[in-house]
Amino acid sequence: MNFNTVILGAGAAGMMCAAHCGARVLVIDHAKAAGEKIRISGGGRCNFTNLNAGPGNFLSQNPHFSKSALARYTQWDFIDLVNRYGIEWHEKTLGQLFCNGSSKQIINMLLDKMERTRAELWLQTTLKNARKTEAGFALEVEREGRRVTLHCANLVLATGGKSIPKMGATGLAYDLAQQFGLKITETRAALVPFTFSDGRFKELSGVSLPVQLSNDQAIFDESMLFTHRGLSGPSVLQLSSYWREGEAIHVNLIPDLPLFNLLREQRKEGGRKALTTELARHMPARLVDYLSQKLLIAGNLADQSDASLSDLVANLSDWQLRPSGTEGYRTAEVTLGGIDTENLSSKTMEAKDVPGLFAIGEAVDVTGWLGGYNFQWAWSSGHAAGKAIADRI
Structure with a gap:
């Protein structure tokens, strides 16, 4: 033929x-x-x-x-x-x-x-x-x-x-x-979720929020989703095309949010409130609970100095993670x-x-x-x- x-x-x-x-x-x-x-x-x-x-x-x-x-x-x-x-x-x-x-x-x-x-x-x-x-x-x-x-x-x-x-x-x-x-x-x-071999985000599965995600090659401002196996969502899929095994990724959990100033103002008006309670006004509560253990976030707002608030904001602005790998061709x-x-x-x-x-x-x-x-x-x-x-x- x-x-x-x-x-x-x-x-x-x-x-x-x-x-x-x-x-x-x-x-x-x-x-x-x-x-x-x-x-x-x-x-x-x-x-x-x-x-x-x-x-x-x-x-x-x-x-x-x-x-x-x-x-x-x-x-x-x-x-x-x-x-x-x-x-x-x-x-x-x-x-x-x-x-x-x-x-x-x-x-x-x-x-x-x-x-x-x-x-x-x-x-x-x-x-x-x-x-x-x-x-x-x-x-x-x-x-x-x-x-x-x-x-x-x-x-x-x-x-x-x-x-x-x-x-x-x-x-x-x-x-x-x-x-x-x-x-x-x-x-x-490419355009594939990240995985973490220790299953560290299982308790956060289903939580999503807008982030700024980056590595040394690219930066994306879109949402991120926690899954039982790791991280997904538009920002993660985008960055996966620029990522190599063993590399760290940088997560800014509060992009475009003047959190330091917001916390200082709230400290004046409601210093007896728990710091985690105030953070939960700006971030998913389940994520705040998770981070309070990882980043040792505790105490009332009145207990926080400007230096400690600055350190907290710095950690939330640059949360460094190292994925074990990706989901591979199965979901790419x-x-x-x-x-x-x-x-x-x-x-x-x-x-x-x-x-x-x-x-x-x-x-x-x-x-x-x-x-x-x-x-x-x-x-x-x-x-x-x-x-x-x-x-x-």
Whole structure:
């Protein structure tokens, strides 16, 4: 069977590419349904892009690589597509855009775009092997209990990374890339909760609060959630992409709160109150109880000197913790690293030394922040590859 283009992966990037790369396109996926990560994203409402999406929101060994694709298909282009399909949406915090209804609206939109370009979709299809030929590529796949050989001029790697293996994620894109001579940068779980081997935060599980979380590389002002295994929440997921095993993290529990002045004023007006009682006005009470044991917070406000209040504020502003690790790929939203961008054209996403081979989406060493950025990279990189293929027909 002959196709102009075979796309491996019916996720966000793969479907976006299929919608733009012209005639005789086949999309293959081993799953039962297309766009499964889209379906579960954003609590079922799909955080499909971010108003602030730009190169500065992405990690890569080459921080300039994403600029071309992001500039030629922006968040505004995707928003326009969503609007044309009548999908209602709303903005949450920090520029994050979500569907008012179901994330399935985004999947159905992409499937409709594929149908309009007559792209075929084979689900529950497994790739058995792939090889380069003079005319392009030959693929052997298993579908409905039988083996089929496919020939194509263009092969697009859009199978994502290793994150959430229970949904079928594998390192297939990396294996194929290496088979065809492309390099792979180190891969790690990213946008993932931190764990602590001693279970120190079990009694705080479910407590959340706004914090400023940082290490030597990055700083994020968002909420943090205590879990029975460690720490989660937006600020934690964000910082995890910049964290390495063994490193300490710094937690400011009172960002933008003039706590020292507040405590001094309260000391004048109600010095007989317990210090922990006053702290519980500004922080979750369960956390105050926990910290009172760890930081030896005790006594009435009247008992506290300016120096002791200053020390307390300093400790709350820079609570240093050293995670044991992360939850790993099991719960990671994305994979950091991947197919080395040195091997690819930033304009077309095509391998420089393997004509007709393209890599897009999460499979590539471009990883976005939490908040719709990774979907935008899927749209932008998928569009870049699709248009490059279409221009050759």
